[in-house]
Amino acid sequence: MRWLTAVTSRLSRWAMYIACACLAGLLCIVVYGVVMRYVFNDAPPYVEQVALLLVISVAMFGAAAGVRDAGHIGLDSLVAMLSPKLRFWCDIAVQVLSVAFGVALLAGSVEMGLSTYASTIPTLGLSEAFRYLPVLLGGILFAVFSIEHLIARFAGTEVVRSWH
Amino acid sequence: MALTVLCLGFVVLLLLGVPVAIAIGLACLATFAVEGLPFETAIQMMVSGMNVFSFLAIPFFIFSGELMLHGGIADKIVNFARSLVGHWKGGLGLANVVASTLFGGVSGSPVADTSAMGGVMIPIMKREGYSAAYAVNVTTHASLSGALMPTSHNMIIYAFAAQAATGMIDGTAIRGVSIGDLMFAGLVPVFWIMVCMLVAAYWQAASHGYPRSVDGRSMVQRFPGWSAVLGAFIASLPGLGVILIILVCVMKGITTATEAAAIAVTYSLLLTVVVYRTMTRVNLMKSLARASKTTGVILLLIGVSNMLRYQMAYLEIPDAIEAALLTATTTPWVMLLYINIIQIILGIFLDMAAHILITTPLFLPLAIQMHVGPVQFGMMLLLNCALGLVHPPVGTVQFVGCAIGNISIGEATKTAWPYYLAILTAIMLVTYVPVFSTWLPSLITGHPVL
Amino acid sequence: RTFRSADVHAKDFPTNVAVVAMGAELSKATGGKDTIKVFGDSSLGSEKDTVEQVKIGALDMVRVSSASFHGIVPESLIPSLPFLFRDIEHFRKTMYGPQGDKILAAFDKAGFVGLAFYESGARSMYAKKPIKTLADIKGLKVRVQPSDLMVSLVSALGASPTPMPYAEVYTGLKTGLIDAAENNYPSFDESKHYEAAPVYSETMHVMTPEVLVFSKKVWDTLTKQEQAAIRTAAHNSIATYVKLWEPREKDARAAVVKAGAKIVPAAEIDRKSFIAAEKPVWDKFATTPQLKALVSEIVDAK
Ligand code: NA
Ligand code: NA
Numbered sequence A: 001m002r003w004l005t006a007v008t009s010r011l012s013r014w015a016m017y018i019a020c021a022c023l024a025g026l027l028c029i030v031v032y033g034v035v036m037r038y039v040f041n042d043a044p045p046y047v048e049q050v051a052l053l054l055v056i057s058v059a060m061f062g063a064a065a066g067v068r069d070a071g072h073i074g075l076d077s078l079v080a081m082l083s084p085k086l087r088f089w090c091d092i093a094v095q096v097l098s099v100a101f102g103v104a105l106l107a108g109s110v111e112m113g114l115s116t117y118a119s120t121i122p123t124l125g126l127s128e129a130f131r132y133l134p135v136l137l138g139g140i141l142f143a144v145f146s147i148e149h150l151i152a153r154f155a156g157t158e159v160v161r162s163w164h
Numbered sequence B: 001m002a003l004t005v006l007c008l009g010f011v012v013l014l015l016l017g018v019p020v021a022i023a024i025g026l027a028c029l030a031t032f033a034v035e036g037l038p039f040e041t042a043i044q045m046m047v048s049g050m051n052v053f054s055f056l057a058i059p060f061f062i063f064s065g066e067l068m069l070h071g072g073i074a075d076k077i078v079n080f081a082r083s084l085v086g087h088w089k090g091g092l093g094l095a096n097v098v099a100s101t102l103f104g105g106v107s108g109s110p111v112a113d114t115s116a117m118g119g120v121m122i123p124i125m126k127r128e129g130y131s132a133a134y135a136v137n138v139t140t141h142a143s144l145s146g147a148l149m150p151t152s153h154n155m156i157i158y159a160f161a162a163q164a165a166t167g168m169i170d171g172t173a174i175r176g177v178s179i180g181d182l183m184f185a186g187l188v189p190v191f192w193i194m195v196c197m198l199v200a201a202y203w204q205a206a207s208h209g210y211p212r213s214v215d216g217r218s219m220v221q222r223f224p225g226w227s228a229v230l231g232a233f234i235a236s237l238p239g240l241g242v243i244l245i246i247l248v249c250v251m252k253g254i255t256t257a258t259e260a261a262a263i264a265v266t267y268s269l270l271l272t273v274v275v276y277r278t279m280t281r282v283n284l285m286k287s288l289a290r291a292s293k294t295t296g297v298i299l300l301l302i303g304v305s306n307m308l309r310y311q312m313a314y315l316e317i318p319d320a321i322e323a324a325l326l327t328a329t330t331t332p333w334v335m336l337l338y339i340n341i342i343q344i345i346l347g348i349f350l351d352m353a354a355h356i357l358i359t360t361p362l363f364l365p366l367a368i369q370m371h372v373g374p375v376q377f378g379m380m381l382l383l384n385c386a387l388g389l390v391h392p393p394v395g396t397v398q399f400v401g402c403a404i405g406n407i408s409i410g411e412a413t414k415t416a417w418p419y420y421l422a423i424l425t426a427i428m429l430v431t432y433v434p435v436f437s438t439w440l441p442s443l444i445t446g447h448p449v450l
Numbered sequence C: 001r002t003f004r005s006a007d008v009h010a011k012d013f014p015t016n017v018a019v020v021a022m023g024a025e026l027s028k029a030t031g032g033k034d035t036i037k038v039f040g041d042s043s044l045g046s047e048k049d050t051v052e053q054v055k056i057g058a059l060d061m062v063r064v065s066s067a068s069f070h071g072i073v074p075e076s077l078i079p080s081l082p083f084l085f086r087d088i089e090h091f092r093k094t095m096y097g098p099q100g101d102k103i104l105a106a107f108d109k110a111g112f113v114g115l116a117f118y119e120s121g122a123r124s125m126y127a128k129k130p131i132k133t134l135a136d137i138k139g140l141k142v143r144v145q146p147s148d149l150m151v152s153l154v155s156a157l158g159a160s161p162t163p164m165p166y167a168e169v170y171t172g173l174k175t176g177l178i179d180a181a182e183n184n185y186p187s188f189d190e191s192k193h194y195e196a197a198p199v200y201s202e203t204m205h206v207m208t209p210e211v212l213v214f215s216k217k218v219w220d221t222l223t224k225q226e227q228a229a230i231r232t233a234a235h236n237s238i239a240t241y242v243k244l245w246e247p248r249e250k251d252a253r254a255a256v257v258k259a260g261a262k263i264v265p266a267a268e269i270d271r272k273s274f275i276a277a278e279k280p281v282w283d284k285f286a287t288t289p290q291l292k293a294l295v296s297e298i299v300d301a302k
Helices: A002-040 A047-068 A084-115 A128-155 B002-016 B020-035 B040-050 B053-070 B073-085 B091-107 B110-127 B132-148 B153-161 B187-208 B226-251 B257-275 B281-314 B317-328 B332-349 B352-369 B374-389 B396-405 B409-414 B417-432 B435-445 C014-029 C047-056 C074-080 C088-095 C098-110 C148-156 C166-175 C185-190 C224-258 C271-285 C289-300
Strands: B166-169 B172-175 C002-006 C035-039 C061-065 C112-118 C123-127 C141-144 C160-163 C180-183 C199-206 C210-215 C262-264
Touching: A002 A047, A002 A128, A002 B053, A002 B257, A002 B281, A047 A128, A047 B040, A047 B053, A047 B281, A084 A128, A084 B002, A084 B020, A084 B040, A084 C047, A128 B040, B002 B020, B002 B281, B020 B040, B020 B281, B020 B352, B040 B281, B040 C047, B053 B073, B053 B091, B053 B110, B053 B153, B053 B226, B053 B257, B053 B281, B073 B091, B073 B110, B073 B226, B091 B110, B091 B132, B091 B187, B091 B226, B110 B132, B110 B374, B110 B396, B132 B153, B132 B187, B132 B374, B132 B396, B132 B409, B132 B417, B153 B257, B153 B352, B153 B374, B166 B352, B187 B417, B187 B435, B226 B257, B226 C166, B257 C166, B281 B317, B281 B352, B317 B332, B317 B352, B332 B352, B332 B374, B332 B417, B352 B374, B374 B396, B374 B417, B374 B435, B396 B409, B417 B435, C002 C014, C014 C035, C014 C061, C014 C112, C014 C224, C047 C061, C047 C210, C074 C098, C074 C289, C088 C098, C098 C112, C098 C289, C112 C224, C141 C148, C141 C166, C148 C160, C148 C271, C166 C180, C185 C224, C199 C271, C210 C224, C224 C262
Parallel strands: C002 C035, C002 C061, C141 C160, C141 C180, C199 C262
Antiparallel strands: B166 B172, C061 C210, C112 C210, C123 C180, C123 C199
C-alpha cells in the first residue's frame, strides 16, 4: 500500500503539473494568435488545432487528478442513509465502476487512435491519433487512482490528497 | 431494451453514488453494448464533444474567476456593496446581494461566486447577528446571476448546444446562435433578479429582526457617507472592468467572443499581479491548479453528455419527446410552461453542463416552433439550470454555501423560498416577455436578436 | 436492413431529400429488403465525427463536404483546387462522369466506398467592398475553414487567411475582425452575412463538391446485387439532387439581392490573374504523377 501511495501521489502531482502547463500554454497560444492577427495582420493558421489538443490535455489530466481527490460531483445523500456495511459495499462498487470507466477510456482511445492513425489534422500535419493520446493517458490514471481508492477502502485507510 | 438500459443504468449508478460524469459514461457504454455498436464510437463522441473551439473559453473563464477569487478582488467589491447599502435594515444581507451580483459578472460562475462572496460575507454576517441560513441563502441565490453574465462559461456551452438550431420566427430565419448575441442577453434578467433578491432579503431580515445580537439588540451599521461610497466604488472598478474588457474586445473587432475569454485572463493576471500586487506565487499556482481540475470535471461532463446526446439521437428519442409534447399541447404558453417544469425537474438531478447539452436539442426546436428565439430560450434554460444549483439533492452551489456556513442542506432549504420565488419570477418574465432578454443585446449589437 | 446515413443539414435540405429518395429507390430495387434512414441536423456528430464512424462501421453511410476527406484521401483534394472548373457544366461533365468515378474509386484504399458527388455551387468572396482584382483582395483578412488548402488558396491571392468558427463569422465581419469571407449563395443567404458584408463578388474560386460515402466494413458484408443496387440508386439520386439544388441556389441569389446585397457578376472579375496566382497551389496539392494526370484529364475535358 505504501509504495502504491508513493507512486500514485507522484502520478497525481505530475498529472496536475501537466494540466497546469497545458492551461498556461493554451493561454499563451491564444493570446499570441490574437496579437499576430490584430497587430501584424498575420493570423497563424495552426492556433486553433494546437489549442484544441491542449484543451483536451488540460481536461483529461485535470479530470484524472479529480478522480484521486474525489473531486467529481456525485449524489451521495441516498447512500448516506444506508447502514455502514451497505455503504462500504456501495463505495466499493463505485470504485470498481470507476476502474471500468478508466479501462473503457483506455481501450476506446487505442481503437480510435488506430482507426484514425492515417488521417492528418489540418494545418498541423500531425496524425489524428494524437487527439486520443491524452484520453489514453487519462484512462490509465483514472484506473490507477480508482484502484488505489479500492485498496485503501479494504485497508480501512483514506487516500491523502496530493494537492489542495 | 436499449432505452431501458440507458435510463435504468443511469439512475442506478447515480443512486449508488457514482460521480455523475462516470454514471452517464457507463450507462452509455452499456447501451452501446446492447445496441451492438462499436464502443470506440462512444469514446470518439466524448472526445469530439470536448474538442470544440468555443469551449476554449471554459478554462479561461474558470481561470479568470479563480484569479479574481484568490487575488483579493472580492474584498474590494464587498467593501463597495457594504458602504452603499450596509446601513439599511438587513444591510449586510443587501450588501451581499449587490456584491454577489457584481462578482457574478466578474467570475461568471455561481460556484466561484459563492466561494468568493460566501468566504468573505458569511462569517461576517454570522458574527454580526444574522442567522447562518439567511447568510447562506442570500449568497447562494444572488450568486446564480453569474451564470447569465458575459463571463459565463455555461453560456458558451449553450451556444454550442444550440448551433444546429434552425427555423423561422416572424419571417426571420434562425441558424444557430452567436455567442456575441448571447453575451449581453442576461444583464436585464440579472438586474431584475438582483432587485427581487434585495426585496426578499430586506423582507426576511425585517421579519426576523436581523441583525440581532445575542442579547436581542438590533445592530445596524452607520452610513459612511457618499465620499466613502465613491472611494469604495473606484477601488472596485478595475475588478468590474473585466466585463467592459470583454465587451470592448468583441465589439471593436479585436477578438472573437472565445478569444475574449483569454483576454479576460490576461487582464485578471495583470490586475492581481501587477496593479494590486495581491497575488502571491502560491495563490497563482493554486488558481492554475484549481482551474485545471474544474476544467477537467466540467469538460468530462461535457464529453459524456455528448456521448449521451449521440445515443439519444441514435435511438430517435428527441423526435419521440417532441411528438409527445406536441400531442399534449400546441398552445405556445402552455408548451413553454411544460418545458420550464420539465427543466426544473431535470435540474434537480443533472449538473448544469450536462443539463444544457442534453435538454437544448430536445426543447430548442420546440421553442422555436413556439416563436421563442434561441437567445431568449438560452436565458430561460440557464435560469432553470441555475435554480437546480441551489436545489437539493445535487445543488453544487448550495453545497458550497452550506459548507462555508457550516449548516445542513435541509436547514438552508427551509427558509429559501423567498429567493426561489425571486428566480421564478425571472424565469416567467424571460419565458413570456421576449424583450426582457432580447432588447439589450439588440441594442448593443445593432441587429435584431431573437 | 435499414442503413443509417448521417448529414449535418436540416431534414428538408437537398442532400437529405436526395438520400431519402435514394432509399426509396433502393427499397424498390431490393423488394423492400434494404432501405435508408437519414439522421440530419448533425444529430450523429460533426462531418469529421460521422466520417470516422463510417470508417469504423458504426454508421453505414454519410453525406459530407468532400473537404472532410482532404486529410484522408489525397484524390479528394482535386475537385477543390482553385479555378479547376470553368463553369458548372464543366463540373457536371467531369465529376458526374469518368473523372469523378476515378476519384470516388480512390476512397476504397482508405476504407470507404465512394458512391457519388453532388455539386455545391461555386464559393465566392464577399466583403464590404467589391473584389474584382488581386489588388482588391491584397491584405484583406479572409475567414477560412481550418484547412490547409483554403489557407494556401487565400494566401496565394495575397490576402491573410484567418481561421474562425462559422458561428463567429457574422460578428467578425460586422466588427471588422475579418474583412471578408467566402461561401456559396445559399450559405451567404442563410447566414445573413450580407448584413455585415453586402458585396458578393462572383470570384467562383472553388467548387468543392459534396460526397456520398458508404462504409467499406458494411459494404463487404453485402451481396453483389445489393452493392449494385446501392450504386445505381446513388447515381440516380444525383438527378434528384440537382433538380432541388438549382432552384435553391437561384432563390438564394434572388433573396440576397432583395435583402440589399450587391453582386459583382463573374464577367467583371479579373479571373485570368486570379488563376495565375493560384498555379502554385495546384503544384502544392497535386503532387504525384497520378494526381497531376487526373488534374489534366479534368482540365482537358471539353
Ligand atoms: Na466564469
Ligand atoms: Na439540483
